[in-house]
Amino acid sequence: MKFNTKVIHAGIEPDPTTGAIMTPIYQTSTYVQASPGDHKGYEYARTQNPTRSVLEKNLAALENGADGICFGSGLAAMDAILKMLKSGDEVISTNDLYGGSYRLIKKIFEPFGLKSKFIDMTRIEELEKAISADTKLIWIETPTNPLLSIVDIKAVCDVARARGILTCVDNTFASPYLQTPLDLGADMVLHSATKYLGGHSDLVLGAVVAKTQELADKLHFVQNASGGVCGPMDSFLVLRGIKTLHLRVQRACDNARKIAAFLEDHPKVGRVLHPGLKSHPHHELAARQMKDFGAMVSFDLKDDSIAKANTVLSGTHLFSLAESLGGVESLIGHPSSMTHASIPREDRIKNGLTDSLIRLSVGVEDVDDLIADLAAALDKV
Numbered sequence: 001m002k003f004n005t006k007v008i009h010a011g012i013e014p015d016p017t018t019g020a021i022m023t024p025i026y027q028t029s030t031y032v033q034a035s036p037g038d039h040k041g042y043e044y045a046r047t048q049n050p051t052r053s054v055l056e057k058n059l060a061a062l063e064n065g066a067d068g069i070c071f072g073s074g075l076a077a078m079d080a081i082l083k084m085l086k087s088g089d090e091v092i093s094t095n096d097l098y099g100g101s102y103r104l105i106k107k108i109f110e111p112f113g114l115k116s117k118f119i120d121m122t123r124i125e126e127l128e129k130a131i132s133a134d135t136k137l138i139w140i141e142t143p144t145n146p147l148l149s150i151v152d153i154k155a156v157c158d159v160a161r162a163r164g165i166l167t168c169v170d171n172t173f174a175s176p177y178l179q180t181p182l183d184l185g186a187d188m189v190l191h192s193a194t195k196y197l198g199g200h201s202d203l204v205l206g207a208v209v210a211k212t213q214e215l216a217d218k219l220h221f222v223q224n225a226s227g228g229v230c231g232p233m234d235s236f237l238v239l240r241g242i243k244t245l246h247l248r249v250q251r252a253c254d255n256a257r258k259i260a261a262f263l264e265d266h267p268k269v270g271r272v273l274h275p276g277l278k279s280h281p282h283h284e285l286a287a288r289q290m291k292d293f294g295a296m297v298s299f300d301l302k303d304d305s306i307a308k309a310n311t312v313l314s315g316t317h318l319f320s321l322a323e324s325l326g327g328v329e330s331l332i333g334h335p336s337s338m339t340h341a342s343i344p345r346e347d348r349i350k351n352g353l354t355d356s357l358i359r360l361s362v363g364v365e366d367v368d369d370l371i372a373d374l375a376a377a378l379d380k381v
């Protein structure tokens with residue numbers, strides 16, 4: 001089955017009792033047994049829920065993995081992965097990691113003895129230098145946030161596999177429509193389904209897809225033991241969102257490409273960061289690794305000031321000023337005062353995260369309206 005068919009059909013059967021074509025929302029906490037232990041495969045809803053199971057099968061098919069495990073949020077999914085490690089183990093990750101992922105490693109797991117390193121993973125020699133005997137997990141995020149750097153998934157996974165180290169790719173920014181990391185050698189893929197998979201900014205949910213059943217079974221065990229499950233209603237909404245994933249992400253990519261070109265030509269704009277631009281340092285790698293270049297665009301102003309950035313941020317009407325991404329509606333954000341405010345300014349600037357850096361999550365509106373909205377806001381600068 002090809003991807004555009006899988007989003008609608010993979011793992012999804014009409015309801016056996018009624019023929020309902022849409023997966024029912026099984027809003028139940030427990031399941032009746034005929035006699036002790038004689039049940040239909042469902043005992044208690046922390047352990048299994050039929051709506052959640054359908055979503056897990058569908059996601060496993062989209063990411064070409066053995067099995068999926070769905071959680072209450074993207075961070076709950078990451079939490080379960082980190083709980084497969086033990087005190088003294090080390091995780092290596094990228095230095096412009098999603099802020100919440102960084103916080104989970106540093107503030108929650110470090111006090112339990114987990115060690116961590118954050119490196120520039122676009123340079124494979126840095127990764128090879130960083131690996132120690134304790135390294136048990138390499139955490140990849142690509143494209144990165146908000147600078148939209150591209151990490152070579154296959155190259156990193158080759159290095160990891162040769163040393164018996166597990167790999168997980170946070171595939172939230174790309175979605176499985178644009179890249180399937182398990183095909184490039186990763187052991188696990190993580191999603192904040194809150195973003196592109198859900199696609200309508202109306203839920204919070206996370207997922208892991210594992211390449212092998214053995215790894216998936218370990219994650220199911222952690223999930224049942226720790227309890228970070230998602231509810232049936234949210235599982236249903238993600239299943240519904242996924243049915244249009246290919247249409248939404250393709251349109252958003254097409255819009256982002258045009259917006260990036262518009263910004264690159266604008267006299268008040270400084271750098272434009274979008275993997276689809278020839279000027280992007282990892283453009284060739286992105287073209288090889290991804291089906292298209294994604295719908296995130298970051299840019300800063302020639303006159304790099306927070307005040308000027310604020311003029312743009314509060315000057316748009318269609319682009320709403322908000323955190324998050326991946327919905328049908330376009331969003332605009334200011335990483336240095338919003339998502340990345342906890343990083344000291346000096347470190348931010350050193351990593352290329354300038355004061356005026358603005359991040360766009362491009363939606364599926366008419367691109368002419370989106371460009372006019374940005375043009376009007378930039379005129380006020």
Ligand SMILES: *Cc1c(COP(=O)(O)O)cnc(C)c1O
Nearest residue numbers: 073074075098170172192194205
């Ligand atoms: C939002 C996000 C997360 C966290 O997901 P939640 O669903 O908000 O818990 C993790 N990684 C990336 C790249 C994200 O954008």
